[in-house]
Amino acid sequence: MVKAEAAVLPLSGVRVVDLTRALSGPFCTMLLGDQGAEVVKIERPVVGDDTRRQSNPMVGTENSAFLAVNRNKRSVAVDLRAEAGVEVVRRLVAVSDVVVENFRPGKAEQMGLGYEQLRELNPGLVYCSISGWGSDGPYAARGGYASTAEAAGGLMSVTGERGRGPVKVGVSIVDSLTGLYAKDAITAALLARVRTGVGQKVETSLLESTVSILSMSAYAYLLGGVVAGRWGSEHQWNVPWKAFETTDGYVVVASSSEEQWRKICVGIERPDLLEDPRFTTMADRAAHREILYALLDEVFATHTTHDWVARLDAVGAAAAPVNTIDQVFADPQVLARDMLQSVEHPTLGPIAQVGHAQKLHGTPHQITLPPPLLGQHTREVLTDLGGYTPDEIDELARDGVVGVADHPAATA
Structure with a gap:
């Protein structure tokens, strides 16, 4: 405040x-x-x-x-x-x-x-x-x-x-x-x-x-010749980056580096994913996004949104609940910042x-x-x-x- x-x-x-x-x-x-x-x-x-x-x-x-x-x-x-x-x-x-x-x-x-x-x-x-x-x-x-x-x-x-x-x-x-x-x-x-x-x-x-x-999408075309498309809650290049369904809602998980990927794997208690050659680098994960997301969908479907945010936050990974509008104005951080x-x-x-x-x-x-x-x-x-x-x-x-x-x- x-x-x-x-x-x-x-x-x-x-x-x-x-x-x-x-x-x-x-x-x-x-x-x-x-x-x-x-x-x-x-x-x-x-x-x-x-x-x-x-x-x-x-x-x-x-x-x-x-x-x-x-x-x-x-x-x-x-x-x-x-x-x-x-x-x-x-x-x-x-x-x-x-x-x-x-x-x-x-x-x-x-x-x-x-x-x-x-x-x-x-x-x-x-x-x-x-x-x-x-x-x-x-x-x-x-x-x-x-x-x-x-x-x-x-x-x-x-x-x-x-x-x-x-x-x-x-x-x-x-x-x-x-x-x-x-x-x-x-x-x-x-x-x-x-x-x-x-x-x-x-x-x-x-x-x-x-x-x-249009930001990076503009420059992907202007400088790289790539026309961006629709990706929903996903990111075109950074994987994982997505809203995952939980037992009671959705949680957004985002990763833009190998360090963040490591923290996610620790937070969801799947260190085996770090050893999978299909997911070693960001490029590898993007190339195999469908396989990876199928695995992660199964993981996140096992607990509540609050539980996943707490687990990922504890290891320093970036995660947040998908709040509805009523939930936004009950969120303690929103209230603490006088919003x-x-x-x-x-x-x-x-x-x-x-x-x-x-x-x-x-x-x-x-x-x-x-x-x-x-x-x-x-x-x-x-x-x-x-x-x-x-x-x-x-x-x-x-x-x-x-x-x-x-x-x-x-x-x-």
């Missing part, structure tokens, strides 16, 4: 206008908020962010998908189809440091919210665009989701079991990865602004994020939140605000940052340009 005295957070004093919706953009801006940025989330009146109305499990009146990626933000409901709504955003941008948007390329410019239009108001602005395919090239205008990027970017071609069709990764990893890349680009641009005094536009896309993590936290929601009470993967010991991340109600902070933000009077806000609300939450949690 990381502990530190109360300190100014890394991005304290940075204000972000968040025009994003769904997952990749909101994940990016949530991470900025976790590091202390003031995030103003712009949502459509009445309907809000797309994730407020998805088919994910509901928690009271709130959607768990929205609750997953929108903490540490204030919600302002604005109709960007209205000229007066665009003006609201422009006023906020004039006093902000960062804009993040994930419209299709060209849409922001059509609304008067493109980079060139907004930097006239604010030359120091860091403007981040997130898209499916990038702002130019033959696919720029296409719609895109994480799965289409996984497919076109090659990730799906190497995901799935041998001899079977491609599958998507079990979570929206490309959305989250793209959000991470966007956050990284934003913080780098903010650092560059300290040196240059001016902002800049930064970009990332679902496709580029996917291609960037399960909570925050007080205005209508739901305490709600669980996934913790921070980054641990900053001097300026630790904090969850200071719960995911907001739709339009919860419209009056507060338009008054404090936009310079609107109460009467002007009331008029905008009557005209449907802005939405104001009527819950007591909303600041009047």
Whole structure:
């Protein structure tokens, strides 16, 4: 557990206008908020962010998908189809440091919210665009989701079991990865602004994020001419490396060296395998993987997952249980590393939140605000940052340009 005295957070004093919706953009801006940025989330009146109305499990009146990626933000409901709504955003941008948007390329410019239009108001602005395919090239205008990027970017071609069709990764990893890349680009641009005094536009896309993590599979082809395939939980070159079924679940065992192979054989009490010429080297084991895995399948089927992890851990071999999601959040290591936290929601009470993967010991991340109600902070933000009077806000609300939450949690 990381502990530190109360300190100014890394991005304290940075204000972000968040025009994003769904997952990749909101994940990016949530991470900025976790590091202390003031995030103003712009949502459509009445309907809000797309994730407020998805088919994910509901928690009271709130959607768990929205609750997953929108903490540490204030919600302002604005109709960007209205000229007066665009003006609201422009006023906020004039006093902000960062804009993040994930419209299709060209849409922001059509609304008067493109980079060139907004930097006239604010030359120091860091403007981040997130898209499916990038702002130019033959696919720029296409719609895109994480799965289409996984497919076109090659990730799906190497995901799935041998001899079977491609599958998507079990979570929206490309959305989250793209959000991470966007956050990284934003913080780098903010650092560059300290040196240059001016902002800049930064970009990332679902496709580029996917291609960037092909990693060794990319270089196996680019430098070695080998096109990787699907190997399930196995490794193409390192053997053994696989999820083995136990009496009550699965255990993953991984070996990338002869020393690790020796430890595995000791841990499973099969030292005879070390003397078998078919398994002497990694190349030998890869050449005889079917024979070896048949033998190991029989071994691991004799005990529980917990038993095997304990035995292998005792000899220094790499092994882990295949935890289900509920088991993850009961895992003592996950809990010890503060990966399960909570925050007080205005209508739901305490709600669980996934913790921070980054641990900053001097300026630790904090969850200071719960995911907001739709339009919860419209009056507060338009008054404090936009310079609107109460009467002007009331008029905008009557005209449907802005939405104001009527819950007591909303600041009047």
